[in-house]
Amino acid sequence: MTSGSDFLQLDAAAVPADGKSDWLARRLRRAMADGRLTVGSRLPPTRVLAAELRVSRGVVAEAYRRLTEDGHVEGRRRGGTVVVATPPPPATTPTGPPPEPVGAFSGEPGNDVFDALRAAPARIDLTPGRPDLTAFPRTAWLRAERALLTGLSADELGYGDPRGTPQLRRAVANWLARTRGMRADPADILIVAGIAQALTLLHPVLRADGIDAVAVEDPGSLGTRQHLHHGGLATPPVPLDPDGIRIDALRATGARAVLLTPAHQFPMGMVTGGERRRELLRWARDGGLILEDDYDAEHRYDRPPVPALRSLLADDQVCYLGSVSKLLAPALRIGWMVPPRRHLAPLVDAKRFTDLGNAALPQLVLARLLESGTLERHLRLLRDRHRRRRDAMITALATHLPAATVHGTAAGLHLTITYDTPDIPDTALAATALTHGVKCHPLSWHRQLPGSPGLVLGYAASPAGVITEGVAALGRALRELT
Template structure:
């Protein structure tokens, strides 16, 4: 729900709030640029939320009251509140007014022009330079190290907008679940997952991905990462010691496979998807693919390439299908999952990490029948199954249609942020080529190869902008580039961050 004003019905707009007009945050409309009052007001309110002057659960003044005190039209205030709601910072609560629901982390100020930039602090408090965070061959700890570094603008790929988590819907569903929950549900659950969630996931996959499975075919796991951890020993026991991966492809996924003792021969990706001829030449009996929205290029595997892949799988290959970002699409029609076309040779994995929040640690695995029992056993002896209560809440959101409504809202917001990033790239990185714009939560840009992308990522971080170099996700040589997530960043910050990238590239070149 959008912002609303408390007390405006039957009270003439009189309502107590945290402050009014010029007394409220000492706002002075004279500071606002002509024609940019709504953006100015939204920025000032966003700063106040970030630095704690507007705490979570505090109310904003009614739009009518604040407009009168600032001597601006009510539309200016309404538009500013709408932008904050779109960013996930405030929420309208009918008679409760417009309430602050989420605060961004306070961000360090950018260094002054020409000043030497201090080293970026690591999580442990030790000084570490930006260059040290971007080695040519990153280790398994690199994602945690980079995540702990503060930045003014965070373009980390795969990072959803956590401020958009549907708190109200989740709380309603949780209260309803608890009201109906019997005592036995508080004991140990089924290691395969709660039956209610397995039924809900089966329906979700049928509606959205064209996969028709029964609840007994679904295994609930703690995200795609655990799916791979469970799958690794099962594949090794079946004599599979190599899993081919896309190139470029996810560094994190590759690290999980390597940690499990599996080799990861690279297979090039082109504009149609993974090259099946190159896949055959690796001799690998299994391949991990992201056919709906390839990470990081954003390529959708073409119909012809899909038929080639299915022939390869029919000849004895196994496809591990990571349905990465499949639901986040904007300018293209949906494509069915490979699991819907060849059930016996595709092991399908998905999660709600990008749709709701990674912290939930809820995903699903739909394996071929021959692996199902071994995977259930592996799950049983790993953790006895996921926590039951969050599973039941998610099942209720799926069954009620709330999750699909949330997805529709996210698509509209992500599309606007995607468009803002494309526009900023055109302005500030005019020589860059944008890849993967039709879907997902990130863009990949490549640029002429004079500057190593690790050096550019380090220079960007020194300017307060966090991103990942494309070379991290390659095993084979290729053009330098950056992988830029946009889902969690408001449009104004996107423009600021891309401008800093352009300045860094010009400085290095």
């Protein structure tokens, strides 16, 4: 690592008389954007850089503070100040025809639509469901893993219980009691490879129970709907109102099961209200089964916690689904389900014959993080960071898309906007945004019923400055289409 005036070729003579911290922060951001400072790079100590640039140490500290607030750098005590996220490179004027948008923007989205969108090149990714992967607690994970391996017996490296390790099932039971208000016996918890696998395991179990359709919220998750279709289950859509899913419309479908996101509806963001929960209870008592997808309930900012439906309804009426994909990282592929007891044995069989159970070592590490309180501390850090990024997106939307209506800001990792220009399809807007270097989801992907066009925008994974730039590009894309 170089330092002082050699660092990034900074010249003490170029430091302006006023706005020194602004100047230094801009130079550092530019170096991150053009690749001179990559993720993992260490910045010089404040006293060293201040001495070389012949400025006060407070000037350098203030520049580092601004970069920290933007989410670009992070202080790591003895590790110094480290780059954890880089801003996008500056936009360039295209010299040829605009790139072809992802094909799914021109027609019904196929099963590979999310893979195709992830692979599409873009400077700024505002797709929903992406946690801040730069915040993954690597040090805590490694520490727990080393401690675990030191004391791990040889027998624990063999085949285990297909339901998951007893340690993680106990830790998850305690976590759900503390954070979701629900009591679950560890023996009734099944560890799975995320909510996607939970749904796959449920397909044959539901069909064996005479269920051939699972009603879904509309709008509701396209990915979830695709998983249910893949399992041969119909997905009759049920419209929403400000309190969540409409029970009269649910009854009208005739479906005996429904999949809900009651703590933070995807993608519109409302919470299923108290009276609506009582109506759901009456519907379930008539023989209905609720699949409760609690995909990001931990991430809340401006509202009190909402208990899980499973904590309020009888155990045999709710199949609870959760994971660490939005809390830690999707790559871990660790989730859990708490099914009705009548379905537990066939689900354990399905898990046994699918993969003999999840990998045990990551389960044991996660159990240590849950039991030590590390995960709760991590969650508090994420809430503060996500709140700032959400606020940046709301501010940018008010500036660049002032006519849009914003939905679902009180919790989660995304928000949704709708706009009153029905002659501009949201797929066209998303496709045009991609030509401007910004990825997002058109709201119509998540609809089966007619409704207002809109966009679903994730904010958790991008620093505030990147979010502002991305929303500005969305505004330009919309103006280009009008």
